[in-house]
Amino acid sequence: xxxxxxxxxxxxxxxxxxxxxxLEVLRNQLGLFGTRYGCGLEQCGSCMVLVDGEPVYxxxxxxxTVAGRSVTTIEGLGRVDSLxxxxxxFLDEQAGQCGYCLSGIVISAKALLDRTPNPSRADxxxxxxxxxxxxxxxQRILRAxxxxxxxxxxxxxx
Amino acid sequence: MNAPTLPTSLVENPRLDRWIxxxxxxxxxxxxxxxxxxxxxxxxxxxxxADELDVPLERVVVLSGDTAExxxxxxxxxxxxxxxxxxxxxxxxxxxxxxxxxxxxLRLNCSPQDLSVVDGRFLQNGADSGQDYWTIASEIDFSQAxxxxxxxxxVAAYKVVGQSxxxxxxxxxxxxxxxxxxxxxxxxxxxxxxxxxxxxxxLQSLDEAAIRRAAQGELEILRDANFVAFVSxxxxxxxxxxxxAPAHATWSNARRIEPxxxxxxxxxxxxxxxxxxxxxxxxxxxxxxFQITVSRPYIAHASMGPSCALAELKEGHLTVWSHGQGMHxxxxxxxxxxxxxxxxxxxxxxxxxxxxxxxxxxxxxxxxALIARRLPGRCIRLQxxxxxxxxxxxxxxxxxxxxxxxxxERGRPADWTTEIFSATHVQRPGMGSGYLLAAEAxxxxxxxxxxxxxxxxxxxxxxxxxxxxxxxxxxxILHHLVVRPPVRTSALRGLGALPNVFAIESLMDELAARxxxxxxxxxxxxxxxxxxxxxVADVAxxxxxxxxxxxxxxxxxxxGFARYKNRAAYAAVVASVTVQxxxxxxxxxxxADAGLVVNPDGARxxxxxxxxxxxxxxLKEQVRFDESGIASCDWQxxxxxxxxxxxxxxxxxxxxxxNPSLGVGECTVGPTAAAVGNAVAHALGVRIHDMPxxxxxxxxxxxxx
Numbered sequence: 001x002x003x004x005x006x007x008x009x010x011x012x013x014x015x016x017x018x019x020x021x022x023l024e025v026l027r028n029q030l031g032l033f034g035t036r037y038g039c040g041l042e043q044c045g046s047c048m049v050l051v052d053g054e055p056v057y058x059x060x061x062x063x064x065t066v067a068g069r070s071v072t073t074i075e076g077l078g079r080v081d082s083l084x085x086x087x088x089x090f091l092d093e094q095a096g097q098c099g100y101c102l103s104g105i106v107i108s109a110k111a112l113l114d115r116t117p118n119p120s121r122a123d124x125x126x127x128x129x130x131x132x133x134x135x136x137x138x139q140r141i142l143r144a145x146x147x148x149x150x151x152x153x154x155x156x157x158x
Numbered sequence: 159m160n161a162p163t164l165p166t167s168l169v170e171n172p173r174l175d176r177w178i179x180x181x182x183x184x185x186x187x188x189x190x191x192x193x194x195x196x197x198x199x200x201x202x203x204x205x206x207x208a209d210e211l212d213v214p215l216e217r218v219v220v221l222s223g224d225t226a227e228x229x230x231x232x233x234x235x236x237x238x239x240x241x242x243x244x245x246x247x248x249x250x251x252x253x254x255x256x257x258x259x260x261x262x263x264l265r266l267n268c269s270p271q272d273l274s275v276v277d278g279r280f281l282q283n284g285a286d287s288g289q290d291y292w293t294i295a296s297e298i299d300f301s302q303a304x305x306x307x308x309x310x311x312x313v314a315a316y317k318v319v320g321q322s323x324x325x326x327x328x329x330x331x332x333x334x335x336x337x338x339x340x341x342x343x344x345x346x347x348x349x350x351x352x353x354x355x356x357x358x359x360x361l362q363s364l365d366e367a368a369i370r371r372a373a374q375g376e377l378e379i380l381r382d383a384n385f386v387a388f389v390s391x392x393x394x395x396x397x398x399x400x401x402x403a404p405a406h407a408t409w410s411n412a413r414r415i416e417p418x419x420x421x422x423x424x425x426x427x428x429x430x431x432x433x434x435x436x437x438x439x440x441x442x443x444x445x446x447x448f449q450i451t452v453s454r455p456y457i458a459h460a461s462m463g464p465s466c467a468l469a470e471l472k473e474g475h476l477t478v479w480s481h482g483q484g485m486h487x488x489x490x491x492x493x494x495x496x497x498x499x500x501x502x503x504x505x506x507x508x509x510x511x512x513x514x515x516x517x518x519x520x521x522x523x524x525x526x527a528l529i530a531r532r533l534p535g536r537c538i539r540l541q542x543x544x545x546x547x548x549x550x551x552x553x554x555x556x557x558x559x560x561x562x563x564x565x566x567e568r569g570r571p572a573d574w575t576t577e578i579f580s581a582t583h584v585q586r587p588g589m590g591s592g593y594l595l596a597a598e599a600x601x602x603x604x605x606x607x608x609x610x611x612x613x614x615x616x617x618x619x620x621x622x623x624x625x626x627x628x629x630x631x632x633x634x635i636l637h638h639l640v641v642r643p644p645v646r647t648s649a650l651r652g653l654g655a656l657p658n659v660f661a662i663e664s665l666m667d668e669l670a671a672r673x674x675x676x677x678x679x680x681x682x683x684x685x686x687x688x689x690x691x692x693x694v695a696d697v698a699x700x701x702x703x704x705x706x707x708x709x710x711x712x713x714x715x716x717x718g719f720a721r722y723k724n725r726a727a728y729a730a731v732v733a734s735v736t737v738q739x740x741x742x743x744x745x746x747x748x749x750a751d752a753g754l755v756v757n758p759d760g761a762r763x764x765x766x767x768x769x770x771x772x773x774x775x776x777l778k779e780q781v782r783f784d785e786s787g788i789a790s791c792d793w794q795x796x797x798x799x800x801x802x803x804x805x806x807x808x809x810x811x812x813x814x815x816x817n818p819s820l821g822v823g824e825c826t827v828g829p830t831a832a833a834v835g836n837a838v839a840h841a842l843g844v845r846i847h848d849m850p851x852x853x854x855x856x857x858x859x860x861x862x863x
Contacts, residue, residue: 017374024394033340034333038462039544043793046462080329087332094324094759097767098196098512099331100462106332128801132793134462135196135512136770137763138804 003067007032008076018064022056023047025063026073034074034103038132045131048104049073055111074103077110085155086110089148090141097135105131109145117153121146164306167191167246171229172303177250178207180295184278185219186211188247191231192239193223193483194327196512197823198760199239201326205756206244208318210251210311211291212275215318220326223485223507233484233586235515235649236617237726237821240756244819249306254298256308261297262289313754313815320815322759327509338481338508339466342539346468348393349529349540350400352386353550355786356413357598360384365406372402380532384599387529389538400543412786419644420783422453422556422848425579428640435614435621436634440573446565448672450665452835454657454849456781457554457650458796463511464547465518469526470537476503476530480523481510484586488520491587492527495597514771516586516648518542518551521595528596545791550595553781553788554650555581555643557620557657561665569673570684576624576658577636581643582609583619583653592648609641612653617723623655623828626662627721628684645781645788652722652827656772657849659720659828660835664845667716667836677717677836678703687721689751693730693812694719697749700808701732706840712737714841718832720825727752727825731769733805733833737841740853741777743805743834748826750810753817761822765809768826774799776831778850 003014007030014025021040026032026049038046040059047059050072078084083091086106096102105128112119112127119127124145133141171177171191179187188207194200204218211218221228231243255275262280263270266287274281279290313319330336354361361384370377373388375395380387386407388399418424468479476498482488485505493500505523513519526540542550557580564573585592591610597603611619618624624635670680678698685691698704698717706715714737719730728751736742748765755761778797782790790796809826831849838856839845844863846855 020394027340028342028393031342033335033337033342036337036339036463037541038464039793041544041792041794044462074332075334078333080333083329083333090332091324091328094322094328094763096196096328096331097198097763098462098510099328099336100511102332103334125801125804132462132798132800134460134514134771134798136767136774136799138770138799138801139766139807140763142801142804 001064003063005066005068006070008072014063016063018062020063022049022058022061022063022066022071026058032073032075036100036103038100045104045108046101048107050107050111053111053114055108074106077106085151086113086145086148089144089151093140093144093147095140095144096137101131101133105133105141109148113149113152117149119149164304165242165246165249167229167231167242168249168304168306173301174250174254174304175300176229177247177304178254179300180291181219184292185217186213186291187219187221189221189224189228190243190247191223191229191484191486192234192243193485193507194509195234195483197764198325198757199234201323202240202756202760203244203247204326205318205321205323206248207251209316210248211255211278213278215323217278225485225489225503225505230486232487233589235483237722237823237825240819241821244756248310249308250304252310253304253306253308257298258291258294261294262287265289319756320754320758323757325760336509337463338468338479338510339463339541341468341479341508343537346537346539347389347391347533348396349387349389349526349538350396350543351525351540351546352388352400352403352407353546354384354599355409357603359409359412361386362408362410368406369399369403373399380529382528383601385528385596387525389529389533397543414785415644415783415787420455422455422558425556425558425640429642430579430638430640431609433637434634435637436625437632440564440632444564444573447562448565448669449560449562450661450668450847451558451560452657452661452664452847453558454556454660456556456645457775457779458548458781458790459514459517459551459554459650460796460798461511461513461517461547464542464544465522466510466539466541467523467526468537468539469523469530471530471534474502476527478503478505478523478527479508480505480519481508482519482523483513483516487586487588488523491520491594492524495524495594496527496531515554515650516552516584518547520587521550524594524596548791548796549788552585552592552646552648555583555647557654559657559661561661563665565669569669571630571669573632574626574630575634575636578620578624578654579638579640580620580654581640581647582611583647583649584612585646585648590648592646609639611639617725618654620654622653622723623658623720625724627687627690627724628681629686644783651771652824655720655722655824655828656775656831659718660831660849663718663829663832664835664847667839668845681719689728690719690721693728693749693751696812697730697732697747700749701734701747703732709840710843712841714837714839716833716836716838716840718829718836720828722821722825726821729765729825729829731826731829731833733830733837735834735837735841737838737856740856741834741838741851743773743777745806746808746830746833748807748809748830749812750822750825751812751814752822752825753814753820755811755814756819758811761811762809764823765826766807768824769807769809769830770799770804772827772830773834776834776849776851780850
């Protein structure tokens with residue numbers, strides 16, 4: 001079955017059963033490994049991607065349901081040599097230890113900042129509360145999102 | 159002159175080229191047996207090498223966990239990497255620098271004293287000599303054993319050590335592929351397991367047709383006695399097969415677990431190996447006895463990423479890629495199970511999600527290797543499922559700790575016995591008393607071994623931090639190593655330190671209350687170690703301890719202190735809590751003395767992470783059993799601390815640069831648990847002795863009070 005979708009701004013054509021998980025399509029067919037398998041149960045957030053700008057658990061999302069829609073993964077935000085302000089802020093704050101949860105968290109933070117450019121600490125906590133981090137980098141992660149929000153607002157007004 | 163005592167790592171890896179190589183692209187490759195598990199060790203070891211060699215960090219490449227080219231330093235455990243591997247790398251780099259300058263001086267017909275090193279280039283009396291490490295390297299015999307004779311730099315000369323250098327591995331982790339999970343060679347086969355429910359269980363029937371129907375795709379089912387694997391070119395097919403398989407398998411000789419076995423209290427009275435360590439039994443009858451009993455349940459490592467490994471058997475040589483904590487021990491353990499010589503195996507470390515101890519990583523590597531042996535020439539990617547990681551990783555053992563003290567007339571402990579009930583804390587194959595999991599499922603499972611715990615010289619297991627740092631005239635430990643726990647147990651960050659420190663620090667608060675004294679003042683009256691005193695007093699000041707209110711108001715402030723293993727970093731923690739029906743931790747102040755700190759921000763990150771993880775253990779976590787095994791197999795049945803439950807955390811290091819580096823990764827867990835326990839007791843006016851400090855336990859404690 002052929003599925004047409006847009007991934008990180010590019011039109012892609014996937015040949016897979018429509019019930020294949022979006023996570024598997026992104027990783028194994030498109031080579032986008034930044035989206036990670038954590039639980040397969042929508043409980044940890046490691047697999048979060050944006051579908052038309054909304055954060056979605058890709059582990060349990062059937063690929064057929066995103067036909068014709070636009071998917072953004074961590075690779076779509078920026079690469080090592082062209083970092084998105086969020087990625088830069090996470091590095092500036094050294095907001096992570098093992099890093100396994102980070103790409104999903106950055107994706108949810110992106111959705112938040114797109115909607116709420118000047119979020120309160122409580123807004124950020126609410127947006128990230130569906131994500132788990134086992135290393136305990138939470139405080140740094142919250143600071144990183146605040147830092148990125150500042151950068152992005154200043155960037156826009158500058 | 160006597161030869162200097164070399165670190166164990168150098169004695170066991172006596173060739174310079176196991177540690178250091180100068181590469182043609184003007185970089186220097188430093189090799190370590192320790193691996194990155196999110197603690198930043200690769201960056202910190204690079205910093206040590208950069209300073210000792212006088213090269214910028216950008217020129218240092220760290221090879222970590224590689225049996226083909228790197229040193230064997232056993233497992234990455236016990237907060238020892240900076241002391242052990244860092245100490246070895248420092249000596250090796252100093253020696254190579256000295257040898258290189260000697261050779262360069264010969265070439266330049268000058269004295270080595272005329273030479274200095276800048277960016278790896280050798281300057282003669284300040285002017286470029288045209289020589290550098292890379293022009294000279296071919297003249298150095300790197301097959302020589304390190305002697306440790308070259309002088310290392312004084313601390314005052316460090317430029318990179320002591321700086322908060324950003325982690326070298328983090329950019330990849332916020333942009334894309336970064337983990338062993340993300341390696342997908344062309345033609346790779348995806349594999350999943352059906353797990354033997356317990357050692358000794360025998361597969362009676364497997365409805366392969368039903369599993370194939372569920373898998374809906376090309377599927378190979380590999381069976382070897384009680385080992386069953388599903389292999390497919392399509393990951394989802396292998397996954398579907400594995401998800402369906404348990405319902406289509408019947409087993410005999412499955413164990414039955416009774417509900418009480420889930421609790422630490424069950425440990426008392428079980429068959430155990432008993433030891434007495436420390437002071438002789440008290441001669442005189444106790445005058446003012448006091449005792450306290452605390453417990454911790456079974457705790458999961460609960461890694462964010464279920465274990466994964468790749469393996470490939472090519473022309474008789476097996477290569478395994480794993481996120482385990484020690485590649486050399488893994489290679490030996492694989493060789494033993496597979497019946498191969500160790501030389502026929504290469505084990506290479508790739509990053510994984512944080513493990514916090516012995517989780518499923520090594521077991522997944524054996525799974526992958528066993529499948530690769532059946533399918534030579536094919537690269538196998540073996541991925542554990544979430545429920546498999548929760549259900550089959552070894553868990554941190556439950557512990558029951560009773561402190562019996564006899565007090566002097568001033569209410570200070572005059573005689574102290576710590577009694578510990580616990581299963582083993584280390585079943586790492588080759589180091590502890592266990593096997594790689596799948597070995598149990600093969601036709602000839604390994605023989606049952608007598609359980610052991612790490613010896614006290616290595617910090618102990620259940621006895622870790624059982625000896626208080628306070629001034630106690632007589633202290634002894636009664637250690638009951640419970641031999642048959644209901645589930646497999648092994649190392650979890652801190653081993654016995656968390657329950658033991660929780661017990662000691664709970665006792666301190668109870669004794670202070672009996673003596674009518676402030677808990678901090680009471681501690682300082684029996685704590686003579688200067689670094690410990692400074693830390694306790696300092697963290698109390700930061701937390702505004704002098705404004706601490708009366709007990710029983712619903713608001714509490716509590717303190718916990720320990721020196722990890724009584725020989726690694728010191729940590730003192732204060733927690734403020736609000737307790738209504740459940741505990742809300744509002745603020746945590748953590749202060750550590752880790753001696754010379756290589757990367758202060760990295761060390762603070764470790765302190766913070768330890769605080770958060772210990773809060774989660776203390777407030778929320780307990781592995782649940784049903785009659786067949788571990789039943790808490792997802793994040794709903796095994797909840798951990800979330801963003802919305804996070805307190806404000808201030809974690810700092812005191813200036814300890816005058817002292818040697820002390821391992822920092824595990825130092826905050828015990829003090830944090832203790833601080834929360836004491837803060838909750840202060841808030842409620844009544845103590846909860848059993849972790850986790852749940853709403854049910856608070857209600858029960860309040861009713862009793």
